[in-house]
Amino acid sequence: QSVLTQPPSVSAAPGQKVTISCSGSTSNIGNNYVSWYQQLPGAAPKLLVYENDKRPSGIPDRFSGSKSGTSATLGISGLQTGDEADYYCGTWDSGLSASFVFGAGTKVTV
Amino acid sequence: QVELQQWGAGQLKPSETLSLTCSLFSGSFKGYFWSWVRQPPGKGLEWIGDINESGTTNYNPSLKSRVTMSLDMSKSQFSLNLSSVTAADTAVYFCARSPHSGPFYNVDVWGRGTTVTVSS
Numbered sequence: 189q190s191v192l193t194q195p196p197s198v199s200a201a202p203g204q205k206v207t208i209s210c211s212g213s214t215s216n217i218g219n220n221y222v223s224w225y226q227q228l229p230g231a232a233p234k235l236l237v238y239e240n241d242k243r244p245s246g247i248p249d250r251f252s253g254s255k256s257g258t259s260a261t262l263g264i265s266g267l268q269t270g271d272e273a274d275y276y277c278g279t280w281d282s283g284l285s286a287s288f289v290f291g292a293g294t295k296v297t298v
Numbered sequence: 299q300v301e302l303q304q305w306g307a308g309q310l311k312p313s314e315t316l317s318l319t320c321s322l323f324s325g326s327f328k329g330y331f332w333s334w335v336r337q338p339p340g341k342g343l344e345w346i347g348d349i350n351e352s353g354t355t356n357y358n359p360s361l362k363s364r365v366t367m368s369l370d371m372s373k374s375q376f377s378l379n380l381s382s383v384t385a386a387d388t389a390v391y392f393c394a395r396s397p398h399s400g401p402f403y404n405v406d407v408w409g410r411g412t413t414v415t416v417s418s
Contacts, residue, residue, distance in 0.1 A: 233405070
């Protein structure tokens with residue numbers, strides 16, 4: 189069971205927007221940066237957003253990240269069928285045993 | 299274009315030791331943290347740990363007693379050993395690169411993954 193909570197699934201029609209939430213605590217999201225990953229079926233994860241709201245080179249601005257307090261959000265606008273994938277949030281957990289933690293993942297259906 | 303290529307035994311029996319190696323093609327080995335992440339069938343991602351160029355390691359507390367990571371700077375390779383495996387260790391194992399440790403941690407480059415199955 190992950191310390192970061194994500195909804196199991198979200199869905200929307202092509203062209204619409206979805207948001208995926210990632211809820212944590214002060215030991216993780218509250219005091220560390222959040223990153224987001226897209227995993228297409230059968231593929232390795234891919235970094236979409238880092239340091240809460242920054243996009244690596246090549247990631248379209250349809251993908252956006254934000255953070256407030258102990259929660260973070262990934263937004264995907266102008267949904268395309270190619271966006272159907274699992275999405276994971278991740279952050280450092282500064283608790284007693286520091287480690288990187290992922291959310292359980294959210295399946296996006298277009 | 300930074301690329302990670304990984305290899306290792308894909309079939310293990312319970313109690314054996316999992317051994318995987320990842321090699322960096324193109325790009326610098328220095329200044330980064332070299333990570334391992336696994337994904338059991340149908341489940342989410344689990345961070346196993348990382349190692350930096352100085353050999354300093356960080357391990358997931360839940361796996362710490364069984365994990366050993368090492369690196370060979372001369373070959374731009376890093377390795378994962380997981381001892382006393384059980385069926386619960388069956389997963390796809392990814393090697394990866396992290397530009398930072400601590401609060402800024404993220405994983406920006408991923409290997410293609412190696413499927414490891416533990417079965418008697």
